[in-house]
Amino acid sequence: MANCMVFHTQIASVMEVLANAAVADICKLVDDDYAVFRLEMTQSQKENRALRRKLQLLELKVARDRVLASRPSSVKILDRNRGMARGHLTGGHRISVKPAGHNTWRDDQPITVDEGSGTATHHVIVIESVDAEDAGPGIKLERSEGEDPGQSTDIQTGAAGVLPVATEDPTPTPPRTRRSITEVSGTPNAVLKSETDTETLTVAHRLLHTGSGHRSDPERLGPLGCPPAPGTEYLPVFHQSQKTVNSCGNTDGDALDSGGDDDDLSCFYTTEMDSGNISLGLETQTDLSRGDWNQYSSSVYSEGCLDKKGEVIAVDDVTVKVEGDTPLTWNADETHLGEGHSQDFLDYRESETNPNETNPNVSSHSPVRTLRDRAPVSTSKGPSDSHCRVLFDQVLNSNDRARAQGGGNTGSSKEKRFLCMFCNKGFSCLQKVEIHQRVHTGVKPFSCTQCDMRFAEAGSLKRHQRVHTGEKPYSCPQCHMRFTQAGSLKRHLKVHMGERLFV
DNA sequence: CTGGGGAAGGGGCCC
DNA sequence: AGGGCCCCTTCCCCA
Numbered sequence: 001m002a003n004c005m006v007f008h009t010q011i012a013s014v015m016e017v018l019a020n021a022a023v024a025d026i027c028k029l030v031d032d033d034y035a036v037f038r039l040e041m042t043q044s045q046k047e048n049r050a051l052r053r054k055l056q057l058l059e060l061k062v063a064r065d066r067v068l069a070s071r072p073s074s075v076k077i078l079d080r081n082r083g084m085a086r087g088h089l090t091g092g093h094r095i096s097v098k099p100a101g102h103n104t105w106r107d108d109q110p111i112t113v114d115e116g117s118g119t120a121t122h123h124v125i126v127i128e129s130v131d132a133e134d135a136g137p138g139i140k141l142e143r144s145e146g147e148d149p150g151q152s153t154d155i156q157t158g159a160a161g162v163l164p165v166a167t168e169d170p171t172p173t174p175p176r177t178r179r180s181i182t183e184v185s186g187t188p189n190a191v192l193k194s195e196t197d198t199e200t201l202t203v204a205h206r207l208l209h210t211g212s213g214h215r216s217d218p219e220r221l222g223p224l225g226c227p228p229a230p231g232t233e234y235l236p237v238f239h240q241s242q243k244t245v246n247s248c249g250n251t252d253g254d255a256l257d258s259g260g261d262d263d264d265l266s267c268f269y270t271t272e273m274d275s276g277n278i279s280l281g282l283e284t285q286t287d288l289s290r291g292d293w294n295q296y297s298s299s300v301y302s303e304g305c306l307d308k309k310g311e312v313i314a315v316d317d318v319t320v321k322v323e324g325d326t327p328l329t330w331n332a333d334e335t336h337l338g339e340g341h342s343q344d345f346l347d348y349r350e351s352e353t354n355p356n357e358t359n360p361n362v363s364s365h366s367p368v369r370t371l372r373d374r375a376p377v378s379t380s381k382g383p384s385d386s387h388c389r390v391l392f393d394q395v396l397n398s399n400d401r402a403r404a405q406g407g408g409n410t411g412s413s414k415e416k417r418f419l420c421m422f423c424n425k426g427f428s429c430l431q432k433v434e435i436h437q438r439v440h441t442g443v444k445p446f447s448c449t450q451c452d453m454r455f456a457e458a459g460s461l462k463r464h465q466r467v468h469t470g471e472k473p474y475s476c477p478q479c480h481m482r483f484t485q486a487g488s489l490k491r492h493l494k495v496h497m498g499e500r501l502f503v
Numbered sequence: 504c505t506g507g508g509g510a511a512g513g514g515g516c517c518c
Numbered sequence: 519a520g521g522g523c524c525c526c527t528t529c530c531c532c533a
Contacts (some may be wrong), residue, residue, distance in 0.1 A: 425514095431520055432514085439513070453511090459522065460511065467510075481508090487526065488508065495507070 418433040419426050422440040427433045435457060438444065444454035446461040450468045455461040463485065466472070472482035474489035478496045483489045 427514095429519055436514080456512080459524090460513090462522090464511075484509070485511095486524070488510085490525090492508075 417426070418428065418430055420433055420436055420440070422437060425436065427436060438456040444456045446455045446458050447453070448455075448461060448464055448468070450465070453461075453464055455464060466484040472484050474483040474486050475481070476483070476489060476492055476496070478493075481492060483492060
């Protein structure tokens with residue numbers, strides 16, 4: 001018996017030893033696999049970066065090929081007499097400053113600017129004029145990157161240097177003069193002062209950097225998707241500062257007259273490093289140097305986008321100018337868009353369990369909620385078409401009421417004096433323009449902490465996070481389906497109404 | 504190809 | 519003026 005006990009004890013000890021050994025082996029295998037996995041991940045990330053760089057190079061090459069095959073592009077110049085600047089920045093690779101409504105401009109091709117590594121500190125933009133009197137129809141953009149000549153994108157003008165991206169008005173090109181814009185250190189905003197026209201021009205000068213990568217890389221984001229720390233690829237953006245660009249023409253050509261003709265037809269737009277005029281830019285750099293990074297995270301947060309502020313064009317009778325402003329602080333973590341907001345979601349599941357219970361957090365004017373409050377319906381199966389139609393009409397009527405309260409004609413009550421510099425769309429306040437212009441600039445300052453999605457508006461991020469939280473506040477009263485968005489519910493209601501989405 | 508849902512873009516209104 | 523919310527529209531994906 002005793003032997004049996006000893007035997008069992010020995011077996012137990014052996015089993016324990018074997019188990020420990022097995023665990024150790026498993027741990028070792030896991031560690032090895034993990035190391036291999038990380039190595040593979042690192043390699044994949046490197047490959048992604050390399051491919052991204054190749055893609056950028058290819059894009060640049062394509063753009064250059066276009067140059068060779070077509071006319072030189074023009075930088076769109078904003079001029080009071082010529083209307084508001086229009087243009088479109090796509091992908092953060094274009095700079096376009098254009099006088100809308102000026103037919104004498106040869107074409108409206110925005111210039112594609114590839115910032116390369118983003119370390120450019122010296123840019124020269126040559127503006128080519130259609131005629132002697134008017135501003136040049138096109139702008140050649142020359143760039144010399146003094147700090148990093150090796151990475152010069154060589155956007156030299158002339159037949160080979162200009163990068164035409166789009167042609168809005170590909171009219172034949174008459175002989176033209178040249179104007180140049182020299183950007184000493186790059187700038188998100190450039191104020192063009194045309195002395196020949198004796199008026200102040202404001203051009204949101206967006207020099208977009210492609211950098212060595214884009215923010216879509218998770219590893220480039222800070223923890224939890226926060227903006228990267230100083231010193232990342234965003235940093236070069238801040239080297240761009242606001243400058244005044246003078247149309248030298250006959251008078252102020254001394255600033256940079258190397259690129260112009262000697263006759264009066266030429267006009268030089270020269271950027272100047274004036275500390276008094278570049279409060280934004282200098283402050284930006286200063287703050288960056290101090291490590292006040294968060295303040296400017298917005299400016300550099302999005303792919304290919306330089307600045308977020310200062311593009312607003314306030315229109316008055318005398319001048320068209322860009323109103324610069326201090327950048328917003330865009331930090332997704334500071335938007336408090338987390339689980340704490342889930343309480344604000346409309347949860348009709350609660351309504352289903354207790355239709356009479358009202359949620360104080362629920363917006364009282366929610367059409368869907370109004371629907372449920374006013375017309376508690378049976379949740380039984382079997383859609384009632386007439387009933388659904390009533391519900392749907394209530395939704396629509398609530399919308400109509402909401403609009404009626406707003407005066408019907410949107411914007412009529414408020415003067416839309418803030419114009420988007422890209423599309424001339426008018427807005428009633430500065431903030432709206434800034435948000436809207438993210439459409440053109442691609443700025444998406446709000447990033448989801450749980451995925452790589454980025455949004456231009458906080459509300460979009462908040463809405464998106466329902467994907468992660470599983471919140472589906474909008475419930476169909478007919479079939480218990482729930483939706484994350486009210487629009488989805490509204491669309492779904494049409495199913496019960498028998499309406500076909502595609503007729 | 505169609506129906507339907509998920510999700511984002513964008514704009515307007517209200518507080 | 520700024521922020522938030524609501525709404526419409528659109529794209530994408532899947533069955």
